[in-house]
Amino acid sequence: xxxxxxxxxxxxxxxxxxxxxxxxxxxxxxxxxxxxxxxxxxxxxxxxxxxxxxxxxxxxxxxxxxxxxxxxxxxxxxxxxxxxxxxxxxxxxxxxxxxxxxxxxxxxxxxxxxxxxxxxxxxxxxxxxxxxxxxxxxxxxxxxxxxxxxxxxxxxxxxxxxxxxxxxxxxxxxxxxxxxxxxxxxxxxxxxxxxxxxxxxxxxxxxxxxxxxxxxxxxxxxxxxxxxxxxxxxxxxxxxxxxxxxxxxxxxxxxxxxxxxxxxxxxxxxxxxxxxxxxxxxxxxxxxxxxxxxxxxxxxxxxxxxxxxxxxxxxxxxxxxxxxxxxxxxxxxxxxxxxxxxxxxxxxxxxxxxxxxxxxxxxxxxxxxxxxxxxxxxxxxxxxxxxxxxxxxxxxxxxxxxxxxxxxxxxxxxxxxxxxxxxxxxxxxxxxxxxxxxxxxxxxxxxxxxxxxxxxxxxxxxxxxxxxxxxxxxxxxxxxxxxxxxxxxxxxxxxxxxxxxxxxxxxxxxxxxxxxxxxxxxxxxxxxxxxxxxxxxxxxxxxxxxxxxxxxxxxxxxxxxxxxxxxxxxxxxxxxxxxxxxxxxxxxxxxxxxxxxxxxxxxxxxxxxxxxxxxxxxxxxxxxxxxxxxxxxxxxxxxxxxxxxxxxxxxxxxxxxxxxxxxxxxxxxxxxxxxxxxxxxxxxxx
Amino acid sequence: xxxxxxxxxxxxxxxxxxxxxxxxxxxxxxxxxxxxxxxxxxxxxxxxxxxxxxxxxxxxxxxxxxxxxxxxxxxxxxxxxxxxxxxxxxxxxxxxxxxxxxxxxxxxxxxxxxxxxxxxxxxxxxxxxxxxxxxxxxxxxxxxxxxxxxxxxxxxxxxxxxxxxxxxxxxxxxxxxxxxxxxxxxxxxxxxxxxxxxxxxxxxxxxxxxxxxxxxxxxxxxxxxxxxxxxxxxxxxxxxxxxxxxxxxxxxxxxxxxxxxxxxxxxxxxxxxxxxxxxxxxxxxxxxxxxxxxxxxxxxxxxx
Numbered sequence: 001x002x003x004x005x006x007x008x009x010x011x012x013x014x015x016x017x018x019x020x021x022x023x024x025x026x027x028x029x030x031x032x033x034x035x036x037x038x039x040x041x042x043x044x045x046x047x048x049x050x051x052x053x054x055x056x057x058x059x060x061x062x063x064x065x066x067x068x069x070x071x072x073x074x075x076x077x078x079x080x081x082x083x084x085x086x087x088x089x090x091x092x093x094x095x096x097x098x099x100x101x102x103x104x105x106x107x108x109x110x111x112x113x114x115x116x117x118x119x120x121x122x123x124x125x126x127x128x129x130x131x132x133x134x135x136x137x138x139x140x141x142x143x144x145x146x147x148x149x150x151x152x153x154x155x156x157x158x159x160x161x162x163x164x165x166x167x168x169x170x171x172x173x174x175x176x177x178x179x180x181x182x183x184x185x186x187x188x189x190x191x192x193x194x195x196x197x198x199x200x201x202x203x204x205x206x207x208x209x210x211x212x213x214x215x216x217x218x219x220x221x222x223x224x225x226x227x228x229x230x231x232x233x234x235x236x237x238x239x240x241x242x243x244x245x246x247x248x249x250x251x252x253x254x255x256x257x258x259x260x261x262x263x264x265x266x267x268x269x270x271x272x273x274x275x276x277x278x279x280x281x282x283x284x285x286x287x288x289x290x291x292x293x294x295x296x297x298x299x300x301x302x303x304x305x306x307x308x309x310x311x312x313x314x315x316x317x318x319x320x321x322x323x324x325x326x327x328x329x330x331x332x333x334x335x336x337x338x339x340x341x342x343x344x345x346x347x348x349x350x351x352x353x354x355x356x357x358x359x360x361x362x363x364x365x366x367x368x369x370x371x372x373x374x375x376x377x378x379x380x381x382x383x384x385x386x387x388x389x390x391x392x393x394x395x396x397x398x399x400x401x402x403x404x405x406x407x408x409x410x411x412x413x414x415x416x417x418x419x420x421x422x423x424x425x426x427x428x429x430x431x432x433x434x435x436x437x438x439x440x441x442x443x444x445x446x447x448x449x450x451x452x453x454x455x456x457x458x459x460x461x462x463x464x465x466x467x468x469x470x471x472x473x474x475x476x477x478x479x480x481x482x483x484x485x486x487x488x489x490x491x492x493x494x495x496x497x498x499x500x501x502x503x504x505x506x507x508x509x510x511x512x513x514x515x516x517x518x519x520x521x522x523x524x525x526x527x528x529x530x531x532x533x534x535x536x537x538x539x540x541x542x543x544x545x546x547x548x549x550x551x552x553x554x555x556x557x558x559x560x561x562x563x564x565x566x567x568x569x570x571x572x573x574x575x576x577x578x579x580x581x582x583x584x585x586x587x588x589x590x591x592x593x594x595x596x597x598x599x600x601x602x603x604x605x606x607x608x609x610x611x612x613x614x615x616x617x618x619x620x621x622x623x624x625x626x627x628x629x630x631x632x633x634x635x636x637x638x639x640x641x642x643x644x645x646x647x648x649x650x651x652x653x654x655x656x657x658x659x660x661x662x663x664x665x666x667x668x669x670x671x672x673x674x675x676x677x678x679x680x681x682x683x684x685x686x
Numbered sequence: 687x688x689x690x691x692x693x694x695x696x697x698x699x700x701x702x703x704x705x706x707x708x709x710x711x712x713x714x715x716x717x718x719x720x721x722x723x724x725x726x727x728x729x730x731x732x733x734x735x736x737x738x739x740x741x742x743x744x745x746x747x748x749x750x751x752x753x754x755x756x757x758x759x760x761x762x763x764x765x766x767x768x769x770x771x772x773x774x775x776x777x778x779x780x781x782x783x784x785x786x787x788x789x790x791x792x793x794x795x796x797x798x799x800x801x802x803x804x805x806x807x808x809x810x811x812x813x814x815x816x817x818x819x820x821x822x823x824x825x826x827x828x829x830x831x832x833x834x835x836x837x838x839x840x841x842x843x844x845x846x847x848x849x850x851x852x853x854x855x856x857x858x859x860x861x862x863x864x865x866x867x868x869x870x871x872x873x874x875x876x877x878x879x880x881x882x883x884x885x886x887x888x889x890x891x892x893x894x895x896x897x898x899x900x901x902x903x904x905x906x907x908x909x910x911x912x913x914x915x916x917x918x919x920x921x922x923x924x925x926x927x928x929x930x931x932x933x934x935x936x937x938x939x940x941x942x943x944x945x946x947x948x949x950x951x952x953x954x955x956x957x958x959x960x961x962x963x964x965x966x967x968x969x970x971x972x973x974x975x976x977x978x979x980x981x982x983x984x985x986x987x988x989x990x
Contacts, residue, residue, distance in 0.1 A: 590902070593902065593990060597990060611985065612985060612986060612987065612988045612989070613954065613983075613984040613985040613986065613987060613988070613989060614989060615949055615950030615951040615954060615989050616949070616950070616989070617949060617951050618951055618954075642947075642949055643947075645900055645902045646898070646900045646902060646903055646947045646948065646949045646950075647898055647900070647945075647946060647947035648898055648900045648947070
């Protein structure tokens with residue numbers, strides 16, 4: 001019976017089951033229920049085998065399980081596209097099935113390897129600190145399971161095994177850190193779109209009544225921002241996402257394809273440009289994955305990133321959907337003048353309205369108010385005042401609107417969320433011939449007092465409007481500010497906190513407990529940790545690596561990177577080799593013996609070899625017989641050496657004499673060249 | 687002291703010609719406080735050596751000839767009923783400072799065990815009463831090679847009780863000639879002069895005890911022991927009692943050599959005598975003898 005076929009020790013099974021449980025549990029929550037049940041059933045079966053209640057499954061049962069599980073998985077994941085989830089699911093099932101037929105060490109090694117792989121697979125779904133700590137713990141347990149295979153289990157307890165596994169993993173960490181920091185970052189060869197639940201996608205490119213208020217049910221993080229200097233005031237934090245300028249009577253969309261907009265920006269930027277007034281606000285955003293290709297920034301942003309595009313509406317896009325956390329730096333000019341001229345297609349778009357006879361009462365209102373106003377700005381302010389003075393109500397749960405949604409809202413329900421106000425405001429503007437558009441994005445944010453960055457959550461989602469005024473360009477108008485000014489100045493939390501639907505989808509979010517002082521502080525601390533983790537670990541990419549290395553090595557960071565990497569790997573192997581090869585035979589002998597042995601080595605070079613079992617005195621006598629010329633030296637040296645190392649006469653002067661005599665004799669024995677070396681480099685003497 | 691030792695060795699040498707090494711080993715064994723087993727063919731001078739040793743030190747000496755019908759009581763003593771005094775104990779021949787147990791392997795294991803127990807414990811228990819043996823107590827046992835007829839070989843466990851096992855060997859031609867020339871004067875053993883006394887012996891023992899064992903030397907001894915335990919050729923390794931014996935004998939040898947510290951050469955000098963009988967009692971199926979194994983140890987284990 002070879003090693004690989006040998007039986008698995010009982011202790012190993014426990015460790016293995018523990019490791020597998022750690023690996024699989026995070027996936028269990030995500031997998032379809034029947035697969036989770038199958039996994040649990042297999043593990044229970046394995047435990048029953050282990051305690052001797054049932055036998056191993058026979059061939060037919062195994063075949064049956066596999067041929068049932070395979071098509072079921074395919075059916076379950078049909079239509080999810082790329083099939084990453086299905087692949088992960090199959091991998092987990094395979095691991096658990098292997099566990100069922102794990103009899104020999106060989107099988108066990110396969111399961112262990114699969115566990116390591118599955119631990120890494122976990123990072124596809126979550127890259128938080130918690131996930132990293134979980135992976136670390138899992139590695140320790142898997143390593144512990146491996147150790148039980150290799151060690152004599154009668155001698156190892158749970159604790160000793162665990163601590164050895166811990167030590168092994170701890171020893172690997174420095175190397176892992178070096179590799180993490182130094183290995184050149186290569187962009188992934190392909191990326192897999194990871195399906196995520198809808199409340200993570202954030203603001204969408206279509207605004208219809210209800211979809212922004214839906215977002216406010218979620219406490220998911222949208223993005224985090226750290227400002228280079230002080231953060232602007234809350235009512236300045238309008239994170240522009242998309243400009244929606246096409247209205248079909250119910251919902252707002254983007255007019256034209258986005259590609260057209262990209263093309264236009266090229267011409268536009270060269271001809272008109274936008275006037276930047278005042279100083280810039282610099283900030284750094286880490287966007288949570290949205291699966292969308294637009295990103296958020298304050299007004300009129302300026303940037304250096306090559307993979308970000310700015311379109312005609314000064315909104316920002318990436319060249320592919322944001323499937324992983326995305327970090328970017330921006331500079332925004334909060335005071336600006338854009339589109340001082342508005343003509344042609346753009347003007348037409350900004351005035352577009354669906355069928356001219358819809359919403360007649362609203363149109364009448366618009367005409368009436370416009371007639372009372374001196375100019376467009378006065379008109380806009382009048383409309384704002386109308387919102388403020390009429391009994392409009394800001395609510396998360398507005399009633400359903402009828403066919404003529406604007407009329408219905410303005411004159412019947414008077415209850416709505418920001419999308420209703422923005423939509424109605426733009427409608428009224430356009431009805432009176434004032435160019436206007438809807439902007440969706442986020443408004444406000446919560447400042448983390450521990451690290452000073454701003455957290456923007458999904459419930460900060462907002463819609464507002466921009467109108468075009470002669471001589472001023474596009475001006476932001478937020479009708480929500482007229483209805484519920486606290487929403488803008490204090491944030492969504494302050495206004496919506498008491499409303500029934502708020503954070504409804506995040507029942508367990510710590511945000512719900514923000515009135516409990518210590519829980520709130522704990523939440524902010526945890527978020528700060530997570531932010532630091534994301535900022536320095538998860539988003540550690542090519543650029544950050546280069547920055548980091550430039551900070552250390554200056555301009556030649558790229559070469560330095562390779563050198564540093566090479567040197568560290570070499571160093572690692574040298575250290576490992578030292579401990580693996582030399583460590584066991586490390587020279588624990590005293591310095592006198594080392595000195596004496598150096599002489600013996602020289603003598604052996606000269607043809608006089610000491611036999612293995614020859615003691616120093618015997619050897620000296622033999623040398624004295626064969627080489628009378630050095631007999632006296634040899635006998636004296638040996639006497640000194642024996643006195644030092646066997647009679648334990650440890651006096652320093654004896655050692656001085658010994659080294660003196662030995663050096664003298666060695667010099668006599670050496671060739672002229674070697675004599676020179678020995679004289680010049682005392683370190684080489686031993 | 688060294689001259690007196692040399693004089694004693696020379697004195698014994700007058701009866702055991704040309705065997706100085708064996709005499710010194712026997713002396714070493716005596717100083718180390720161990721018991722000695724002399725194994726050789728009949729007529730090689732085993733008894734002579736034992737006799738001479740006893741006389742040189744002026745020790746109280748007794749010889750027990752082991753035969754196949756010898757009983758433990760014959761060695762240890764027996765209580766005899768006396769009309770006047772009741773039971774009185776009549777000590778056996780073992781109550782002497784030096785015992786020559788001649789041809790120990792000709793007696794039954796039962797009797798062998800009685801002697802070996804006495805050797806180990808320094809006391810005998812007869813009829814429920816424990817009686818101490820004199821001090822020093824030194825046993826020289828002789829035995830014929832195991833292969834001879836009518837022997838009960840000592841098991842390994844009992845061989846282990848002897849600090850050393852030595853052979854005498856044939857005399858070289860010159861010594862034999864001298865032997866033949868004076869064959870007229872037969873038992874010269876009686877003519878050996880006493881060179882030392884028991885106090886000298888005790889003094890030598892304590893001096894030998896003070897010999898320094900450096901870590902380097904102990905490393906060497908441990909390497910030797912480890913070699914016997916790890917190597918396939920050695921069917922069983924040296925026991926801790928065996929390694930202690932090596933160290934004790936090496937100290938006594940270093941003392942005999944006139945040194946205050948032991949060197950590897952001391953270990954090598956006593957190694958065959960100390961470990962041979964522990965490694966292999968006789969010749970095994972592979973034809974490896976204890977002696978060959980001991981010499982392998984010397985040549986294979988590095989001194990440093």
